[in-house]
Amino acid sequence: MRVGLIGSGNMARAIARGWSDPVLCTDSGSGRAEALVDELGGDVADSNVALAEEADLVVLCHKPAQLEAVAAEIAGRAKAVASVLGATPIAALQAAYPDTPVFRLMPNTPVEVRRGIVCMAVGPGVERDLEHKVDALFARLGQVVRIDEKLLDVATGVMGVGPAYAALVVEAQVDAAVRLGLPAAQAAELASETLAGTAALLAARDYDTLAVRREVTSPGGSTARGLAALEAGGLRSAFQDAIDAVLGGARR
Template sequence: MAEALISRLLSRGTYTAGEIAVGEPTAARRQFLLETYGVTTCDRNLEALAGADTILVAVKPQIFTHITADLAAIAAARPLVLSIMAGVPLTTLEAAVPQCPVVRAMPNTPATVGAGMTAIAPGQHVTADHMQQAEAIFAAVGAVVTVPEPLMDAVTGLSGSGPGYVAVMIEALIDGGVAVGLPRATAQTLAIQTVLGTATLLQTTDLHPAVLKDRVTSPGGTTIAGIAQLEAAGVRSALIEAVKAACQRSQQLGAS
């Protein structure tokens, strides 16, 4: 995830390679980042953090406790701290860097190809300028929305886990295509492009999904026959329940 951000922040010119330092424990990975992006790499996080005005915490949540001492050591400089760690609340982050502006972010996997959806939530010391800066950084890997932190579990249930739901949906469409005689590779192309095209159409035209559905269902036609089956199988309700279940699971994980 951090590499996706570095790559796109550089290609968009948000930062130059000379402005980015990465703390990375693995030598081969440091070498790769240096050769590929020309960024400064450090085996000790403290070296990367020293003098930084903006810090992105992109380690796994379970590694966070290993880096809190390094973060505490530079907190007096009051850098803007951005965290993409799933499930780590602002209170925990702010305790690690007292008085620092902290923004908690929840990106999703399509961010790795620049088509992500990131929700950002401001901590107590964050100003409008900080939020603008955070938004500009995450805009490098897709769309950005601001939410109050209590809605982060809901974000996780929808856009965080959503790529999984859509992948299952696409896989099922492919199987459906195979069931009616299409070669699997052709069915895959048709399914992926149909989902991508429909999402692009809705996004570009701002059309309500129900209006699009009405437009593509001619009386007695093929699409309404298919939709009747979706309704009979409770697909609409299954998706609603999926978002609710993932949100609840995120709440449970956050509380444990």
């Protein structure tokens, strides 16, 4: 299946690097499409129209605000459309691309290293064969998770923004450790690999967060003191506020 990426920014680059195939892509003049082709091979299409005519699947990797403008160019030409646009429902994709199979996807940036999550909701009337092909294509980037479209924005508040949260948690731990003398690079490696290892352990424990926490937390011990300090610092309510902020922004 020939895939074309409209937009060559952060998300398109992460997806293309994950696939590591020669790309077919466009941008709006920044030169980022050329840079992606320099890195991975392939072609910058002469226009969005040329891309849509060549591709079997057009992946929309521009910003949500550009939905109508891009659709005005390529609707009727794109054979199938997969959108990674945040907060853009299937109904909006169908309105922009009538009579075209549409997929609503929400990937996160670890797709670049094939450890991503790609949440997927499929538009009505999409043929099974195409659905399987799109599923298999994105499964090369990590885990494809089918999700009720009504919950896709909430899922985004966990997995779409999650890499930024995880990076901030590592950064905060590094700052704390540096203050007490650990070299920054070493602290970053320790914190990052602990996150990765804990993710694997959580998967092995059926994502039972309490079990994993209890295994580290002796009564009255150092981890218990650390966790109490994080709770007193408002960690849980900060995450509540964060997801509200993410979803509030999405609705605007």
